[in-house]
Amino acid sequence: MTDSLLPFSVFFASIFTGNILLTNYLGMCSFLSVSKELKTSTGLGMAVIFVMATTTPLNWIVYQYLLIPFGLEYLRFIVFIIVIAAFVQLTEMTLERYSEPLYQSLGIFLPLITVNCAILGVSLFMVIREYTLLTSFFFGLGSGIGWFIAIIAMAGIRQKLKNAKIPPGLEGPGIALVIAGFMAMAFMGFSGMIALS
Amino acid sequence: MANKLLRKTFMEPLGKNNPVFVQILGICSTLAVTNKLQNTMVMVLGVMFTTALSSLTISLLRNHIPSRIRMMVETMVIATFVIIVDIVLKAFYPEMWKQLGPYVGLIITNCIIMGRIEAFALQNKPMLSLVDGLASGLGYAYVLLAIAFVRELLGTGSLWGYQILGSWWTNWSIMIMPPGGFFVLAIIIWIIREKFMKEAKND
Numbered sequence: 001m002t003d004s005l006l007p008f009s010v011f012f013a014s015i016f017t018g019n020i021l022l023t024n025y026l027g028m029c030s031f032l033s034v035s036k037e038l039k040t041s042t043g044l045g046m047a048v049i050f051v052m053a054t055t056t057p058l059n060w061i062v063y064q065y066l067l068i069p070f071g072l073e074y075l076r077f078i079v080f081i082i083v084i085a086a087f088v089q090l091t092e093m094t095l096e097r098y099s100e101p102l103y104q105s106l107g108i109f110l111p112l113i114t115v116n117c118a119i120l121g122v123s124l125f126m127v128i129r130e131y132t133l134l135t136s137f138f139f140g141l142g143s144g145i146g147w148f149i150a151i152i153a154m155a156g157i158r159q160k161l162k163n164a165k166i167p168p169g170l171e172g173p174g175i176a177l178v179i180a181g182f183m184a185m186a187f188m189g190f191s192g193m194i195a196l197s
Numbered sequence: 198m199a200n201k202l203l204r205k206t207f208m209e210p211l212g213k214n215n216p217v218f219v220q221i222l223g224i225c226s227t228l229a230v231t232n233k234l235q236n237t238m239v240m241v242l243g244v245m246f247t248t249a250l251s252s253l254t255i256s257l258l259r260n261h262i263p264s265r266i267r268m269m270v271e272t273m274v275i276a277t278f279v280i281i282v283d284i285v286l287k288a289f290y291p292e293m294w295k296q297l298g299p300y301v302g303l304i305i306t307n308c309i310i311m312g313r314i315e316a317f318a319l320q321n322k323p324m325l326s327l328v329d330g331l332a333s334g335l336g337y338a339y340v341l342l343a344i345a346f347v348r349e350l351l352g353t354g355s356l357w358g359y360q361i362l363g364s365w366w367t368n369w370s371i372m373i374m375p376p377g378g379f380f381v382l383a384i385i386i387w388i389i390r391e392k393f394m395k396e397a398k399n400d
Contacts, residue, residue, distance in 0.1 A: 023375045025228040029308045074284060077302045078276040085269070117225040117306035124299030169391035174383050181379030188374065 007138040010131070014142030016190040020118050021150045022183055027118030031151055031180075032173050040109075041155035047109040049144030051091075052122055055084050056140030059123040060133050080123045088113055118147055154179060206329050210336040216309045217340040218389045223309035224382065227341050230300055231381075232373040234357050237345035239293055243282040243301060245334030248310045251275045252318040252330030259319050271314050272305070279304045309337055344381050348372045 020026050027048070034044050059080050067073050092110045095103040113119060122143045126136045157179055166175050210216060216223060227244065230236040251274045255262075262270050283301050286294040294301070304310070313333050318326040349355060352372030354362035371377050 025375070025378060026225055026303070028225040028228070029223070074280060077279055077283070077305055078273065081272055081276060081305060085272070117303050120306050121299060121303055124302045128298055167387070167391075169387045169389075170383070174386045174390065177379045177383035177386070181376040181383065184374075184376040184379060185371075188376070 007132075007135045010135050011138040011142040012193075014139050015146040015149065016187065017193060019146040019150060019184075019187050020122065020143040021147050022180065022187050024121065026121040027116050027147055030112055030116050031147075031154065032176050034112075035151050035154040035158055035176065038152070038155040038159060041151045043105055044109045044112065045148035045151050047106050047113055048116065048118070048147050049141065050106070051084070051088060051110070051113050051119055052144035052147075053137065053141040055087055055119060056122050056126055056143075057133055057137045058087060059083055060126060060131070060136040063127060064133075076124075076127065077120075080120055084119055084123075118143070150180075150183065153183060203325065203328055206325055207332045210329070210333040211339075213393065215336045215340065215389075216312070216333055217337055218386055218393075223307040223312075223337060224341075225303065225306065225308070227300070227307070227337075228344070228378050228382065230297060231341060231345040231378055232348050232352060234342070234345045234349050236293070236296060237341055239286070239290070240297065240300065240304075241334070241338035241341050243279070243286075244304055244307060244309070245331065245338055246282060247275060247278040247304055247307075248313060248334040248337075249327055249330040250278050251310055252313055253323055253327040255314045256318040256321060256323040256326035267319070271311060275310050275314075276305050309333055340385065343385060344378065347381050348377055352377065 014020065018024075021028070021031060030044065035041050062079060062083055063073075063076060067076055067079060072079075088110050092103075092107050095107040095110075122140055126139055131139055154176065158176065161175065161179075170178070223244075227237065227240045230240050251271070254274050255271060258270070258274075279302065282304065283294075286297070286301060310330075313330055317329045321329070346356070349357075350361065351369045353368055354360060354366040369377075372381070
């Protein structure tokens with residue numbers, strides 16, 4: 001595959017074959033607790049797409065131009081978390097000030113996102129896989145969309161589950177994990193299409 | 198009296214208040230490495246170390262942290278301990294460090310650590326918080342090790358890298374792939390909840 005196509009293959013791979021939630025188990029906490037309702041899932045999913053697509057390239061810039069020149073790579077955990085937290089806070093304040101409807105639909109989910117493991121995970125994967133700036137952006141965007149698809153599908157299934165008879169011990173998180181397992185199996189069907197190195 | 202409290206603090210996260218079964222917290226960062234017992238052991242040791250020591254640190258500082266910025270301070274403390282784990286691993290077990298990849302860093306976002314600090318360490322004395330952190334880590338560790346045990350045994354027929362089952366065994370390759378982790382965790386939660394619910398009814 002040529003280098004110029006790499007960002008796009010990473011984009012599709014991170015949605016389907018290397019779905020951050022279903023193959024790396026990242027973002028499980030909010031996935032399990034929020035996916036009870038379709039509406040909130042949509043809001044959170046959108047917020048995740050936005051934050052991932054923006055913080056991943058942002059962290060790339062910080063890592064390449066601040067941490068590497070000063071030999072501070074080992075500080076990346078702290079720095080990435082600060083960048084993500086600061087960015088999320090800033091976005092929340094901007095939304096609250098300038099766009100009331102957008103704040104209502106997206107902003108209220110932003111504080112939840114800082115502690116979402118998937119956001120930090122994407123940035124750490126980006127460092128380990130040595131992506132370029134453009135590829136990082138597409139990787140962040142793709143991972144966000146992948147997470148969005150997973151949580152929407154899960155919320156849809158769980159709404160139907162309300163009418164189903166489930167063994168008492170399996171109710172709630174238990175059945176959600178079983179469904180996630182089946183979804184992961186379904187997504188394995190994509191493997192072989194594009195590989196995520 | 199003090200001893201009793203200490204014991205209660207220690208036992209609760211292991212049994213009826215287990216962070217994984219009851220609260221389904223913190224599986225994000227570690228579930229991914231449960232396809233091998235060895236990797237899981239290293240990860241849960243890292244989590245235990247971080248949980249115990251960050252609980253202790255926050256508890257020591259609890260009267261000096263302004264509540265407005267406490268989340269930030271907590272994250273900094275947790276991240277510091279995770280960096281220590283990362284550096285130690287990189288220096289002494291570079292092979293393991295490479296295999297675990299980004300998952301060591303993801304201990305920071307493990308909800309158990311932040312959860313225990315918020316729920317316990319901010320209100321309790323240092324010694325008690327240390328015990329609570331350690332016990333929560335242990336309660337978490339044995340569940341994850343159980344998952345890894347099942348996955349490695351069924352998926353590769355080996356344990357801790359040693360071949361246990363003979364050539365008659367057909368590997369369940371689904372077990373070492375992502376869906377296996379979901380299924381095994383779900384089944385373990387099911388068994389435990391079923392058992393606990395029965396006990397609760399008898400009380």
